[in-house]
Amino acid sequence: MDLVPVILSGGVGSRLWPVSREMHPKPFIQLPDGQNLIQKTFLRACRLPGVSEILTVTNRELFFKTQDEYKAIEGADCAQSFILEPFGRNTAAAIAIGALKLAESHGPEAQMLVLAADHLIQAEDAFADAVAKASQLAADGWLVTFGILPHYPETGFGYIQTRSDTALGHGLKVERFVEKPDLATAEGYLAAGGYYWNSGMFCFRVGTLLEQLGQHAPEVLEAAAAAIERSDISTGKRHRSLNLDPAHFAKVPDISIDYALMERSDRVATVPCDIGWSDIGSWIAMSELTAPDNDGNRLEGEVLTHASTNNFVHSCERLTALVGVQDLVVVDTPDAVLVAHKDHTQDVRHIVKQLKSHGHSAHLLHRTVNRPWGSYTTLEEGDRFKIKRIVVKPKASLSLQMHHHRSEHWIVVSGMARVVNDDRELMLNSNESTFISAGHRHRLENPGVIDLVLIEVQSGDYLGEDDIVRFEDVYGRATS
Amino acid sequence: MDLVPVILSGGVGSRLWPVSREMHPKPFIQLPDGQNLIQKTFLRACRLPGVSEILTVTNRELFFKTQDEYKAIEGADCAQSFILEPFGRNTAAAIAIGALKLAESHGPEAQMLVLAADHLIQAEDAFADAVAKASQLAADGWLVTFGILPHYPETGFGYIQTRSDTALGHGLKVERFVEKPDLATAEGYLAAGGYYWNSGMFCFRVGTLLEQLGQHAPEVLEAAAAAIERSDISTGKRHRSLNLDPAHFAKVPDISIDYALMERSDRVATVPCDIGWSDIGSWIAMSELTAPDNDGNRLEGEVLTHASTNNFVHSCERLTALVGVQDLVVVDTPDAVLVAHKDHTQDVRHIVKQLKSHGHSAHLLHRTVNRPWGSYTTLEEGDRFKIKRIVVKPKASLSLQMHHHRSEHWIVVSGMARVVNDDRELMLNSNESTFISAGHRHRLENPGVIDLVLIEVQSGDYLGEDDIVRFEDVYGRATS
Structure with missing residues (x-):
């Protein structure tokens, strides 16, 4: 039986602004130990017994960035597959599409372990133990949740009420899901016992999940299947990815898996666990990671x-x-x-x-913007000029492009650049420069094995990012 | 009779950090209306009836910056003279040297109006009125202070106690100076009446001041005279300046005019006044300027x-x-x-x-550093590179110089540059660039009538500001 962790990477984590931004959401925030939450989640999943592949569901704009983060982890060599969403569509859509794809590739006996990309779990052995128990329950046909033992009456989470008279060997049958309570209610739950925090992690046998979805949320399942059918699949050296078609994906109902299925089914169990879990839901939670x-x-x-x-x-x-x-x-x-x-x-x-309502970019982007080929940082903008530091990863290349309104000076400060400048091709070593006139076709490439760092000084009447004509692009952006 | 305002521009105003820095002290902090305190002080002094010259005592490192600030004021065309201190030496030294110079140039009947560069006075007519009264008292041989009518029991200022039985027509005879009181004492002063805040502003007949200094602080007067004798005088198109010799200036006792003279003399009067005065002593005072x-x-x-x-x-x-x-x-x-x-x-x-005890530069400099020819701002520093925005004022010129360890790319983003690069001289328009190899002599000059803005990308093994050999410098820095 295959166990495939499915990492759901959605949500911005706007309570962690200004470090979180739409294009640098919570899973990518670096923790004091240097790793970020999505790396920790990937590594934790990859270390589980029997796991050889990890499926990540994420926004397509974060595809390259996510791959980079995974690549930077030592000692995690699971195969990677991706489901790329054109926009967020809640958890039922992501889980249904994931289940359909896993049924295709691994058959109905395979199990999916649904994990959030932005949760921290500090007791890894206890987590592995809980997963083993959940997997056994899932094999018996249960839809399994992970119920976090509450240490205090938190009012920011939903709770799972269990039935103590129906122990299932490795877990408990779920009586009902309850919404975020007020403080008195939460205190009552802790006093009563049998209540757990709903962590949003699940373990399902794929066949069971599809059957139950068909019974309780057939409109989700049908729209998910239709969206897959109209989507592109691409296979790289290190990954497979399904790029969902926006029009068809938009037809999948915008509903959580809790509402769509878990609250409706009578096949729901929970594995109570105490695994050092935190959703890092605010700066207070983040602060606790620093002594x-x-x-x-x-x-x-x-x-x-x-x-x-x-x-x-x-x-x-x-x-x-x-x-x-x-x-x-x-x-x-x-x-x-x-x-x-x-x-x-x-x-x-x-x-x-x-910020959003004012149209301010500080909710969206950092001063450093990630691109498939590396990143750029705007150092200064003024009247008729803009200065960027550009970092190009080894062997990476920007598109062959042209600007109508700006010319660019490029100065290499470290590494080596291969440059196409109009009809010339040249190699620039550190401390060498070239000038790209407005209207000239150009391409920047790092042929070396260390990062290429380059200072770009743009000048012209109009310096917007949209003054770009792409002729060829290895990342498929020539027409975008 | 000549009245010469003497602006004392010393002190950092460290309670206004991080906007104040040693090289950008409190008089230069811009207020919400766009002017800074030294500009306001200069303008206020210049508008007084009968004033045609202003003497400024300041640190020599702030000479060019101070001239720039004065130049930027509309409608203030007083002659400017300067006494340039190599380091701060308290108020007795500055006032004694000022008095000796004014005696030389204007004779003993001239009056000096001592003003702090970093105080705000919002009732300008009341101020002019108080100065007129002080001037009449000074003509009668009094050492005149300005006593600010206290509106609340401030514990951060010294107080002046007056004798109500000795009205002098335009003021009151001073009974004694009292140190910063505690709150209860300050409340007692306000209840009793006859107490005023010591503003640190004075009006003296030059002859009286020198005579009184000779009597009460002869060591200050003698050392001041000796320091002047060993110092350089220079005369420009718009100013005269006395550049004090460090070794001899260091021999002037480090004492305030209050301790050296005012508390010892029986010829001290005060003009009570209510002139909207504030020493902008903290961010609270600054905040009150914004609605x-x-x-x-x-x-x-x-x-x-x-x-x-x-x-x-x-x-x-x-x-x-x-x-x-x-x-x-x-x-x-x-x-x-x-x-x-x-x-x-x-x-x-x-x-x-x-910050000082850690040797951190953030107490000393801003990211933008002023120079006689304009300013530079460090935009980014990294391994083996540094990027600066350089602004050169119209007609200004950097020294002819050479660096051993770094080469520089210069890109003009606005204005026009005249560049000496090794054996070539060239004109660079906006969007043009040149490359200065390590070891090449070079000079940058703005021949135009608008600011020249230039981006400099330095690269090399060592990028410290001290890797500079100056060959010629219009600001006299070739040997420094």
Whole structure:
């Protein structure tokens, strides 16, 4: 029997702004130990006994970035497959499409272990143990959830109520799912016992899941099958991917798997577990990953304090100074800084809403933007000029392109560049430069084995990213 | 009788860090209306009846910057003279040297009006009125202080106690100077009446001042005279300046004019006045120059708030977001951000002390550094490269120079550059570039009438500012 972890990578995590952005969502936020949540999830899944392939469901804009993150992990050599969504469509769609694809490739006896890309699980052995139990229940035809033993009356999660009279050997039958409670209700749950946090992780036998979906949510299953049929499949050296067709994917109902299936089925069980789980749902949860100093301050980066206690500071590149303050969260990024009270970190998403409604790019992008070939960082913009640092990965190449309104100076600061500039092809070593006139076709490529770092100074009347004509693109963007 | 305002421009204003830095001290901080404190002081002094010349005492490193600030003021065409200090040496030294120079140029009947460069005076007519009264008292041989009518029991200032039985027509005789009081004492002063804040502004007849200094502080007067004798005088088209010799200036006792003279003399009077005076001694004082919104937030720059009240935010270039916070001061600059409680803004100087003791440059410089010819801003530094934006003022020129360890790419983004590059001289228009090899002599000059803006990309093994050999320099720095 094959067990295939299915990593759902959706959601921005807007409560972790300004580090999270739409194009740099929560699974990609680096933790103090240097790894990010999606890397940790991939590695944890890959280490489970019997796992040889991992299916990731993610937004297509994050495909290359996700592959890069997986590639950067040491000691995780699972095969990778991807389902690429043109936009988010809730969990029922992702899970149904995943199940249909796994039925095709692995048969109905295969099991899928649904994991969120942005949760932290610190007790890995206990997690593996819980998965083994869930797998046995799934083999018996149960739809299995993972019920997290609650240590305090959290009001931000839904709860799973179990029936203690129906132990199933490795778990408990689920009585019902309950919505996020108020504090008194949550305290009642803890006092009563038999209630667990709904972690959003699942284990299903593929055949059971499809049968149950057909019974309780046939409209999801049918639309999912139709979307797959109209979608493109591509196979690379290291991965297979299904690129979902937007028009057909949009027809899959926008509903969670909890509403669509789990709350309707009577075949639902839970494996109670205590696995050091956190959804890193706010800056408070993030701050707990950094040890406090003698004043209770948890400080990342270059920070000076005076008469300040119990604060959390995350400072990337600049100096942060605290004077006479308590219980604050200060998060500094190159283009935005957040100052929040610890009791209000859930409200950070209101800032993101304001940014969206103002059309401000700070909810969407960081100053550094990732591309399939590497990244660029805008260092400065002014009247008629823009300066970028461009990093091109070894063997990677930008498209053959042309700009109508801007010319570009390129100066190599490290690595080696192969450049097409109009009708010439040249090699630039570090400290060499070239000038690309407006209207000239050009291409930038890193033929070497270390990163190519290049400073680009653009000048012209119009410097928008949309002044680009792509002639050839190895990433399939020539027509976009 | 000549009245010569003497502007004392010393002190960093470290409580206004991170906007104030040693090389960008408090007089240069821009207020919300766009002018800075030294400009306001110069303009206010220049508008006084009978004033045709202003003497500024400042650190020699701030000479060019101060001239630039004066030049940028509309409608202030007083003659400028300067006394340039190699380091700060307290007020007695500055005032004694100023008096000796004025005695030489204007004779003993001339009056000096001593003003701080970093105070704000919002009632200009009342100020002019107080100066007229002080001038009459000074003509009668009094050493005149300006006593600010206290509106609340401030504990951060010294007080002047007057004798109400000795009205002098335009002022009051001073009974004694008292140190910064505690709150109860300050409240007692206000209740008793006859106490005024010591503003640190003075009006003296030059002859009287020298005679009184000779009597009460002869060691100051003698050392001041000796320092002048050993110093260089230079005369430009728009100014005269006395560049004090460091060794002899160091021999002038480091003492305030209050201790050296005012507290010892029995010829001291005060002109009580109510002139909208503030020493802008902290971020609280600065915040009061910005009107509050409906939530009591005083916001400068791009700021978003949620559930936050009574905060002050000064944000230069980036987005600042506040969530659920009260009574904070947040000051954002390109390389450092301060988060302080309003009750602790006096303690900001402790951060500056920490920076100094760590040898951190953030107490000294901004990311933008002023030079006689314009300014440069470090946009990015990395391994073996550094990127600067360089702004050269019209008709200004950098020195003819050479670097041993770095080469430089120059790209003009606006304006016109005249460049010496080894044995060539060339003109670069915007969007043109040149490459300066390590070891080549070069010079950059702006022959035009608008600012020249240039991006410099340096590369090499060593990129320190001290890798420079200057051959010719219009600012006299070739040997430094």
